Amino acid sequence: MHRRALQTLCLVPLLAPCFTLGCRDGGADTPIKASEKFEAARAWKHMQAQIAFGARPAGSPAAAELRDWLVAELAALKLSPVREAFTAEGTPRGSVAMENVYADLEGQPGPDGAPAPMICLGAHYDTKRMDFEFLGANDGASGVAALLELARVLSNAEQSAVTYRFLFLDGEEAMRFTWRDPDNCYGSRHHVRQLTQTFGALKRIKAFILLDLVADEDLHLELDSNSTRRLLAIFRKAAKGLGDEEIFARYWNPIRDDHEQFKLRGIPALDLIDLHFGPQANEYWHTSQDTLDHCSMESLQRVGNLVLAALPQVAADFGR
Ligand SMILES: [Zn+2]
Secondary structure (H helix, E strand, C coil): CCHHHHHHHHHHCCCCCCCCCCCCCCCCCEECCCCCCHHHHHHHHHHHHCCCCCCCCCCCCCHHHHHHHHHHHHHCCCCEEEEEEEEEEECCCCEEEEEEEEEECCCCCCCCCCCCCCEEEEECCCCCCCCCCCHHCCCCCHHHHHHHHHHHHHCCCCCCCCCCEEEECCCCCCCCCCCCCCCCCHHHHHHHHHHHHHCCCHHHHHEEEEECCCCCCCEEEEEECCCCCHHHHHHHHHHHCCCCCCEEEEEECCCCCCHHHHEEECCCCEEEEEEEECCCCCCCCCCCCCCHHCHHHHHHHHHHHHHHHHHHHHHHHHHH
């Protein structure tokens, strides 16, 4: 009760921050001309929509239904979603059909007509396969929900100097209960492998930012020692600018997640994740307690504000 009361008090000043977008040549931030703000209520509806599909493990009919919904949502934003279907071979469950979905919001081409450098924002949409109906409100649905709302806001903003790729990843979760390589990150591993097979595609991606478990009502994003420090520094500075330094935890924690696959290929990468989901430690994670009533709309708002506040500097520092 006490925590909820505090959150309500904090909500108002966090709703209307001023965002800026970076420009490619000067490195300075320029004011954003966005007709929309990040609306957590919209993101919350995206969480509800995903949970309504039930458990959504990789290869399940529910995951396929969710993909169709995702494609329709992206198309409604006038983006052109791409389905990246593949078969994950040799998993503990044999061959599993999977599919990433992504859409690009093109930035201004260079003077020579070259495509704008790309910043990729990602989230995994699969939920962990369990022996009960694991709904993954936070672990799965929250990142996708925030990413879809970010796609809406950025689509309504003035064209950026960078292209944004909104990447919805399949197969992040391990098929086995425990996380043991290479039984995890099937979608991100496939996506970066595809990038290496298209001339110039890997080089075009200047940074990868991952959203995962971002709706904990007691939100403290990890100081992930596996993330690129320069990217994390930009986000911490942006949080400070928003008066929300508390959004980050105080202690370093090495996180293994989809961002690793990008880092392995030399792409600067950051994971925005709170892996302390629950009142004590991480007791709601991968349990039947990962439900909407342990998530918070305000946390989504804070994360949305943070990403929008940080992106201009990411574009300025990395997008060239
Ligand atoms: Zn998980």
